[in-house]
Amino acid sequence: MKKRNCLLGQSGGPTAVINSSYRGILDQVKKSADLDRIYAMRFGLQGLLAGKYFDLTEKSEKELELLQNTPSTVIGTSRYKIDHYDENEEDYIKFFNFLEEHQIAYVFYVGGNDSMDTVAKLTSYAEEKGIDVRIMGIPKTIDNDIVITDHCPGFGSAAKYIATSVMEIARDSRVYDLKNVHIIETMGRSSGWLAAASILAANEKLYAPDFIYLPEAVFSIDKFFADVEKKMKEQKAITVVVSEGIKDKNGEYISAGKSTAHDQFGHKKLGGAAYTLKPIIKENLCNRVKAIKFDVMQRAAAHCASGRDIVEAYQVGAEAVKAALAGETGKMTAIKRISNDPYQVEIIKVEAEKVANQVKLVPDKWINEDHNGVTEGFKDYVLPLIQGDIDMETENSLPVFSELETGQ
Amino acid sequence: MKKRNCLLGQSGGPTAVINSSYRGILDQVKKSADLDRIYAMRFGLQGLLAGKYFDLTEKSEKELELLQNTPSTVIGTSRYKIDHYDENEEDYIKFFNFLEEHQIAYVFYVGGNDSMDTVAKLTSYAEEKGIDVRIMGIPKTIDNDIVITDHCPGFGSAAKYIATSVMEIARDSRVYDLKNVHIIETMGRSSGWLAAASILAANEKLYAPDFIYLPEAVFSIDKFFADVEKKMKEQKAITVVVSEGIKDKNGEYISAGKSTAHDQFGHKKLGGAAYTLKPIIKENLCNRVKAIKFDVMQRAAAHCASGRDIVEAYQVGAEAVKAALAGETGKMTAIKRISNDPYQVEIIKVEAEKVANQVKLVPDKWINEDHNGVTEGFKDYVLPLIQGDIDMETENSLPVFSELETGQ
Numbered sequence: 001m002k003k004r005n006c007l008l009g010q011s012g013g014p015t016a017v018i019n020s021s022y023r024g025i026l027d028q029v030k031k032s033a034d035l036d037r038i039y040a041m042r043f044g045l046q047g048l049l050a051g052k053y054f055d056l057t058e059k060s061e062k063e064l065e066l067l068q069n070t071p072s073t074v075i076g077t078s079r080y081k082i083d084h085y086d087e088n089e090e091d092y093i094k095f096f097n098f099l100e101e102h103q104i105a106y107v108f109y110v111g112g113n114d115s116m117d118t119v120a121k122l123t124s125y126a127e128e129k130g131i132d133v134r135i136m137g138i139p140k141t142i143d144n145d146i147v148i149t150d151h152c153p154g155f156g157s158a159a160k161y162i163a164t165s166v167m168e169i170a171r172d173s174r175v176y177d178l179k180n181v182h183i184i185e186t187m188g189r190s191s192g193w194l195a196a197a198s199i200l201a202a203n204e205k206l207y208a209p210d211f212i213y214l215p216e217a218v219f220s221i222d223k224f225f226a227d228v229e230k231k232m233k234e235q236k237a238i239t240v241v242v243s244e245g246i247k248d249k250n251g252e253y254i255s256a257g258k259s260t261a262h263d264q265f266g267h268k269k270l271g272g273a274a275y276t277l278k279p280i281i282k283e284n285l286c287n288r289v290k291a292i293k294f295d296v297m298q299r300a301a302a303h304c305a306s307g308r309d310i311v312e313a314y315q316v317g318a319e320a321v322k323a324a325l326a327g328e329t330g331k332m333t334a335i336k337r338i339s340n341d342p343y344q345v346e347i348i349k350v351e352a353e354k355v356a357n358q359v360k361l362v363p364d365k366w367i368n369e370d371h372n373g374v375t376e377g378f379k380d381y382v383l384p385l386i387q388g389d390i391d392m393e394t395e396n397s398l399p400v401f402s403e404l405e406t407g408q
Numbered sequence: 409m410k411k412r413n414c415l416l417g418q419s420g421g422p423t424a425v426i427n428s429s430y431r432g433i434l435d436q437v438k439k440s441a442d443l444d445r446i447y448a449m450r451f452g453l454q455g456l457l458a459g460k461y462f463d464l465t466e467k468s469e470k471e472l473e474l475l476q477n478t479p480s481t482v483i484g485t486s487r488y489k490i491d492h493y494d495e496n497e498e499d500y501i502k503f504f505n506f507l508e509e510h511q512i513a514y515v516f517y518v519g520g521n522d523s524m525d526t527v528a529k530l531t532s533y534a535e536e537k538g539i540d541v542r543i544m545g546i547p548k549t550i551d552n553d554i555v556i557t558d559h560c561p562g563f564g565s566a567a568k569y570i571a572t573s574v575m576e577i578a579r580d581s582r583v584y585d586l587k588n589v590h591i592i593e594t595m596g597r598s599s600g601w602l603a604a605a606s607i608l609a610a611n612e613k614l615y616a617p618d619f620i621y622l623p624e625a626v627f628s629i630d631k632f633f634a635d636v637e638k639k640m641k642e643q644k645a646i647t648v649v650v651s652e653g654i655k656d657k658n659g660e661y662i663s664a665g666k667s668t669a670h671d672q673f674g675h676k677k678l679g680g681a682a683y684t685l686k687p688i689i690k691e692n693l694c695n696r697v698k699a700i701k702f703d704v705m706q707r708a709a710a711h712c713a714s715g716r717d718i719v720e721a722y723q724v725g726a727e728a729v730k731a732a733l734a735g736e737t738g739k740m741t742a743i744k745r746i747s748n749d750p751y752q753v754e755i756i757k758v759e760a761e762k763v764a765n766q767v768k769l770v771p772d773k774w775i776n777e778d779h780n781g782v783t784e785g786f787k788d789y790v791l792p793l794i795q796g797d798i799d800m801e802t803e804n805s806l807p808v809f810s811e812l813e814t815g816q
Contacts (some may be wrong), residue, residue, distance in 0.1 A: 396515060398575065
């Protein structure tokens with residue numbers, strides 16, 4: 001009998017729309033007469049290798065529908081990197097034994113840069129050993145730092161939450177007739193896509209944030225202070241957005257509090273870049289300073305998700321199944337932007353090994369000359385990604401989420 | 409000529425629905441043939457006394473419509489307490505001169521406990537001096553701590569944001585197969601209504617938060633640690649919600665980091681109660697601990713407002729105008745709950761001086777015996793307050809806010 005079962009897994013951090021990718025995969029699997037059962041790794045590859053998995057095949061349509069608007073990941077994840085099989089074959093043997101035992105011929109692995117390394121390695125091993133399996137990667141990350149793909153599912157929703165919240169905070173900051181600075185920190189250790197997306201909050205009625213600092217440009221505390229000081233001569237309320245990963249000229253994270261750019265600016269780490277910068281303004285310029293972190297809300301705020309992001313997350317999942325059925329393996333589905341107006345994309349397939357372990361940074365052309373903001377070109381890039389309303393089921397005005405396995 | 413003009417002002421912190429109260433006031437003023445112009449204090453009473461005000465009468469219908477879903481306060485606010493006129497009459501003279509100059513006979517003052525003290529004092533002064541003016545207070549505060557009124561406009565929206573976000577965070581916290589604790593801090597210096605509202609996030613599918621600590625009960629770090637430690641024997645992910653104002657048995661704020669309940673638990677203030685508690689868990693129980701603050705988002709998140717809250721905020725504004733026209737003065741509009749199912753309320757008027765400077769705490773009956781959660785009775789109280797969708801105008805999938813004067 002030909003093997004007809006599938007395995008689904010995730011690796012890396014959650015987003016608001018990963019579950020929508022699962023739904024795309026599950027729907028497509030159910031549509032295919034060539035496919036039968038679908039198993040899920042419980043807590044990623046690490047969980048599977050420890051014997052943790054479950055069967056998604058019989059889950060109710062209702063639960064699967066709810067996936068569309070459920071944040072996080074209902075199957076769980078891990079951050080587990082496998083060695084190359086030349087160094088350590090154990091995981092590979094265990095993994096492919098599991099596939100054999102469960103008659104699995106299709107693997108769908110949702111993740112970011114590191115996860116595509118896993119896809120590439122597993123595929124390469126299977127080919128070398130002549131194992132009949134097709135392994136497809138599906139992109140996800142709020143960080144938006146996967147190469148080749150125009151953007152990553154998860155990013156649009158985080159961008160929408162950030163832009164919406166910055167709009168609200170900027171208005172909140174203007175209620176008193178007092179000078180004040182709000183320093184808002186987004187996620188983004190290596191790349192500044194999320195911080196950059198806050199530019200969408202600025203419009204002609206109220207232009208905020210005033211400054212955006214990305215890890216792609218060297219961050220100078222002196223320059224930051226000068227920027228804010230100068231702006232405060234023009235207006236009372238100043239909104240700054242920083243990426244958690246901003247670094248000084250020595251490559252030290254500002255959040256580490258070691259930057260020696262200015263003697264009086266020596267502060268210990270208090271939980272991030274914004275908290276490190278807060279006392280610098282507070283002690284030297286203006287008493288009212290708030291450090292605000294969007295924390296996990298930015299990746300979990302399904303109630304503020306981008307409708308388009310949900311749809312695209314679904315598509316990269318569904319297309320991965322189609323590609324696998326068509327014989328492709330070792331690839332990742334990716335989004336290619338055909339045009340911006342009207343916004344049109346195409347789902348393409350790229351070699352997982354070309355994506356593996358790369359990081360896509362915000363390009364220079366989209367960072368302004370002063371290194372304290374982004375350009376109109378970036379705005380044109382990001383605006384289409386947050387479009388579209390969501391259709392979230394609610395009960396008593398609160399979201400109804402899928403609870404496949406989250407109860408622990 | 410009879411004086412026919414009105415003055416609008418605000419005092420204290422913003423909410424997501426104060427602007428809806430303004431709209432209620434403005435609509436009602438425009439409906440009345442007895443009323444003419446409406447002025448607004450720019451940045452509250454303090455601003456007005458410094459000569460800052462503007463005329464709202466000619467603002468476009470469009471801008472006024474947008475008020476309904478605009479957070480913050482478009483006219484600005486201040487935290488200014490006036491002395492009793494026996495001690496210092498200067499502010500009173502200035503204030504009533506302004507009314508006289510602008511032919512103002514009606515004053516509408518939106519605020520909390522302190523603001524109602526101002527309403528009471530101004531009214532008392534006017535009566536003593538025989539000044540023909542009617543002064544009405546309109547309640548607002550996310551803290552929900554105004555006495556007599558069943559609840560306060562602004563609270564329902566903050567409660568909805570908190571419940572929604574805690575649901576999302578709780579799911580995010582369950583993605584890894586690792587023990588972890590999320591300590592989420594809400595606003596609420598004196599009262600725990602906001603922290604308590606997080607109970608709405610808990611349902612039979614996923615019961616989180618696990619613990620809620622309010623300022624109304626003495627907070628013991630040892631007890632807190634024991635609660636979390638015990639729960640961790642049953643499950644991996646633990647969600648805790650604390651009010652920023654939790655205090656130890658000596659009345660010291662936990663956020664001050666001075667609590668000496670346990671020798672090893674001596675930590676400096678790192679920006680709030682959650683940040684103070686984080687290392688206690690991290691160093692003694694479990695390495696993965698997150699301190700999350702909802703910060704100003706909880707009072708500014710208009711995108712997640714309660715439809716009912718918006719309507720009620722409008723009503724307490726509109727009813728204040730009607731009451732003033734009917735001859736009432738020195739009162740605050742308040743909400744009286746007639747029934748819970750179906751939810752029915754009535755807008756009543758209460759003496760401002762009965763409300764002034766009081767603080768309504770979460771009653772004992774709604775705090776559980778262990779002092780680490782709230783009761784079903786509280787849930788019945790708060791659930792109706794978050795109901796109702798909002799109808800927010802958007803452009804490019806982002807909110808369109810009224811920008812009356814926020815540009816500074």
